[in-house]
Amino acid sequence: MVETLTPSPSIWRLNPRRSIPTLFTSYKTLFALLWIVVFTSIFVWNRNFVDGFLIFRRPVTARSLPRFRPVAFNLTDFGAVGDGVTVNTLAFEKAVFMISKLGKSGGGQLNVPAGKWLTGPFNLTSHMTLFLDEDAVILGVDDETYWPLMPPLPSYGYGREHPGPRYGSLIHGQNLRDVVITGNNGTIDGQGQRWWKRYRQKLLNNTRGPLVQIMYSSDIVISNITLRNPPFWTLHPYDCKNVTIRNMTILAPLFEAPNTDGIDPDSCEDMLIEDSYISVGDDAIAIKSGWDQYGIAYGRPSKNILIRNLVVRSMVSAGISIGSEMSGGVSNVTVENVLVWNSRRAVRIKTAAGRGAYIRDIKYKNITFENVRVGIIIKTDYNEHPDAGFDPKAFPEIRDISYTSIHGEGVRVPVRIHGSADIPVRNVTFRDMSVGITYKKKHIFQCAYVSGRVIGSIFPKPCENLDLYDEQGTLVKKSVSENASDIDYDI
Known part of the structure; x- marks a missing residue:
């Protein structure tokens, strides 16, 4: 201690x-x-x-770690060795067990000092702070035989990549309350390189696990650490309430690191994500709420989510995504003060027939694009399904989406909103938009089955599916047709 x-x-x-x-x-x-x-x-x-x-202090050789709980332990108190070779799973488990006995007195803190602490997956407990010192690295064992198998998520009904069970996460927690993962920018490294290679070679029989997954929990704070190289998604809060994620660095290779999303809020409520840098091999952030008939049956929406003050990058997917698994619904999401740079896509909504539910009340404010292929995307034909049991007539509703203060340069297609006859996009608003483009052909603001409005002048010229208003809110020009299609996937 x-x-x-x-x-x-x-x-x-x-x-x-x-x-x-x-x-x-x-x-x-x-x-x-x-x-x-x-x-x-x-x-x-x-x-x-x-x-x-x-008077002047002399330099100290060891950092004094802050204490956030009444009782604090060091990982070395439980026999751990930070040499990057010794497997310390048992030490983590002993420490968590000790802290689990302290809940009534305010909980406990586990300090991970400088070193490379190799471990298999372990669980957290309620009223716990996991604190990583500046040069501390928790390393995940990259041999899947150390990773336990878990049932599929109930809102997915299927291990996202294979039928049947899925691998657990390196750091896991279920039915918890009052959990903090923080530090002096210490690192949790999933050593995902072997996982990615075996996935590409089709040598895995089960879905890969996230790096950190917290389920059915509340009052969670994750801050001031670096997460990198997950086997699958990086940080996955699932069916959680009151979650704060801030001051994070999340990293994975931009290519050949499949499905390494940064943060995936999934059926979560009352969440804040802020002040972070994310550069990964898939979506930097992807808000989800279940997959097709399983998500519809589970019925837990993601709602009341604020994402702000981020710098993100994704060369394979998008900076900020909603979906495609959104069958429990997504509502009341605000994304503001975000820079998406050197990416394939910037902000995206993706869904399909079979998903059901809704995506509504989504606000994008002060978004900057720098060298992205497509800036704004709404896609309604993302046809990836867990099995043949989905209802093809379960059409999601998409409405009340606003884009305000959207700026940038080096963008090939600023807007591509591709609704359909079955899944039209309703009440979309653009205001204060100026995006420098790199492609001079006609179809640079693309729309299909979209209704909404443009307020004031925006650049580039909007599609004719949208009503034009002046800054005072007076209608200037009515749209030609909500259903006109002007989609060109060749650019």
């Missing part, structure tokens, strides 16, 4: 009347006096105060 040690008081006493006359009687005595003076000076210099005045 981390303890605070109090220095014992000095026991030295000098009597000037007795010592001064005799100290100068010999060379040896004078030399001894000089050593006492030097030693005392060093001793005083190492103290924080002299006669009430603060």
Whole structure:
């Protein structure tokens, strides 16, 4: 356990009347006096105060870790070895078990000091803080035989890549309350390279697991750490409430790291994601709520989500996505102050027949695109299904989507909204948009089966499916047709 040690008081006493006359009687005595003076000076210099005045501290060799719980432990207290070779799963499990007994007194904190701490998957407990020091790295064992199998998620009914069970996550928690994962920017590394290779070679019989997955839980804070190289999705809050994710760095290779989403809020409510950098091999953020008939039956929406102050990058997929698995519904989402750079797509909504439910009340504000292929996308034919049991007539509703203060440069197609006769996109609003384009052909603002409005002047010229209003809200021009199709997937 981390303890605070109090220095014992000095026991030295000098009597000037007795010592001064005799100290100068010999060379040896004078030399001894000089050593006492030097030693005392060093001793005083190492103290924080002299006669009430603060003086310079000497550099310390070890960081004092903050304590957020009444009781704090070090991982080494449980026999862990941070050499990157020793498997420390048992040490993590012992520490979590010890903390699980402290819930009534405020919980406990597990400090992971500097080092490379190799481990298989382990579970968290309620009223726990996992704290990673600056040079601490939790490394996931890359041998799948260490990873337990779990049932499919109930709102998916299917292990996202294979029928049957799925691998668990490296750090996992279920039915928890009051959990914090934080640190001095320590790292959790899933060592996903072997997983990605075996997936591409079709050598895995079960769906890969996320790096961090918290399920059926509330009051979760994840902050000030780096997550990298997950086997599958990186951070997956599932059916959780009151989740805060901030000051994160999430990294995976931009190519040949399949399905390495950054953050996947899934059937979550009351969530904040802010002040982070995400560069990964799939969607940086993808809001989900279940897959086809399984998600419809489970019926847990994702709602009340605020995403702000991010820099994101995705060369394979999109910066911020909603869907495609959204069969429990998605509503009341705000995405603001986001830069998407050097990416294939910027902000995207994706769904399909069979999903059911709705995507509504979505607001994008102050979004900047820099060198992206397609800026804004709504796609309604993302036809990927768990099995043949989905209802092809379960059409999702998409409505009340607004885009305000959208700017950027180096964009090939600023807008592509592809509704359909069965899944029209209703009440879309554009206001204050100026996006520099790199492709000079006609079809750069593309629409099909879309209704809505443009307020004020925007660049590039909007499609004719949208009504035009001036800045005062007066109708200037009525749309020609909501159903006109102007989609060109060749650009």
